[in-house]
Amino acid sequence: MPAPYYRFDGSDDEVEVANNALYTIGTGDFSTVHRFRTSNGGWGAIGGQAGGTPRWWVGRPIVSEFFHYKTSGGETNLTITSDQLTQMKDDKWHTLIQSCDRDGDWVGYLDGVQLNSTTSHNARSETIAPTGVMNIGAHTAASWYFPGEVSNFQLYNKALTATEVKE
Numbered sequence: 001m002p003a004p005y006y007r008f009d010g011s012d013d014e015v016e017v018a019n020n021a022l023y024t025i026g027t028g029d030f031s032t033v034h035r036f037r038t039s040n041g042g043w044g045a046i047g048g049q050a051g052g053t054p055r056w057w058v059g060r061p062i063v064s065e066f067f068h069y070k071t072s073g074g075e076t077n078l079t080i081t082s083d084q085l086t087q088m089k090d091d092k093w094h095t096l097i098q099s100c101d102r103d104g105d106w107v108g109y110l111d112g113v114q115l116n117s118t119t120s121h122n123a124r125s126e127t128i129a130p131t132g133v134m135n136i137g138a139h140t141a142a143s144w145y146f147p148g149e150v151s152n153f154q155l156y157n158k159a160l161t162a163t164e165v166k167e
Contacts, residue, residue, distance in 0.1 A: 006137060010042055010147025014138035023049075025056065025128035029159035031099040032058055038148025039091035045139035046096065046146055047153055049130040056128060058098060061144050067098045067108050069128055078108050080115050093151070101159035112166040 006015055017023075034046050036059075046059030048068075056069035063085055067078035078098070088094055088110065097109040107117040136153050137146045 005149045005151035007149050008044075008137040008146045010040055010044060010145050012145060014145065015136040017134040017136070019049075019131060019133055023134060023155050024130075025155075025157075027102070027127050028157055029101050030128075031097060031156040031158065031160040032056075033152060033154040033156070033160075034058055034096045034150065035093060035152035036088075036096065036146075036148055036150045037091060037093045038089055038146070040089065040147035042147050043085065043089070044137075044144040044146040045135070046150065047134070047136040048139060049134040050132045050139070050141055055130045055132070057139055058096065059146065060139065067106070076106070076118075078106055078116055078118055080108065084110065084115055095152075097160060097165050099160045099165065104159075107162075109165050114162070 006013075008014070032047075036046055043059070043061040045057050045061070048057030049055060050057075057065075058067055060066055060068055063082055064079045065077040066080045066085070069076055088096075094111055095109075098106070099109070100106040105117045105119055108115040136150055138144060
């Protein structure tokens with residue numbers, strides 16, 4: 001893939017975006033889209049937003065918490081398998097999407113294929129409004145730095161459908 005994309009060394013690189021109400025998830029449905037490539041045996045967070053209890057992350061290095069968010073109502077994780085994580089480390093470009101319908105499913109996708117889903121998540125009415133910066137390529141509070149490249153990081157104020165994810 002030709003530039004532009006950001007290359008992260010996995011040890012101390014990140015893109016930090018100042019907190020802004022424009023990308024506060026709030027109480028509505030949401031989706032995040034991440035286009036990335038990595039071949040490294042390690043893994044770090046692809047991105048997210050922290051700053052206290054309301055927070056969200058994608059690509060955490062713990063498969064049981066790969067997709068993660070936390071609100072005052074508790075913590076919710078959408079897991080993947082270690083085989084699914086290994087599939088992402090093939091030095092090819094991938095699109096990773098999480099889609100959360102507040103009244104229904106929270107679904108994770110890799111390249112248009114569903115990884116996992118749950119209907120038991122605590123985001124039904126909780127506000128997700130972190131006060132910290134948004135990080136791309138890292139979760140600096142936990143020192144999880146992503147070793148690879150990221151070309152796209154999008155946040156939607158709607159739950160993308162399975163059809164939209166495949167497009």
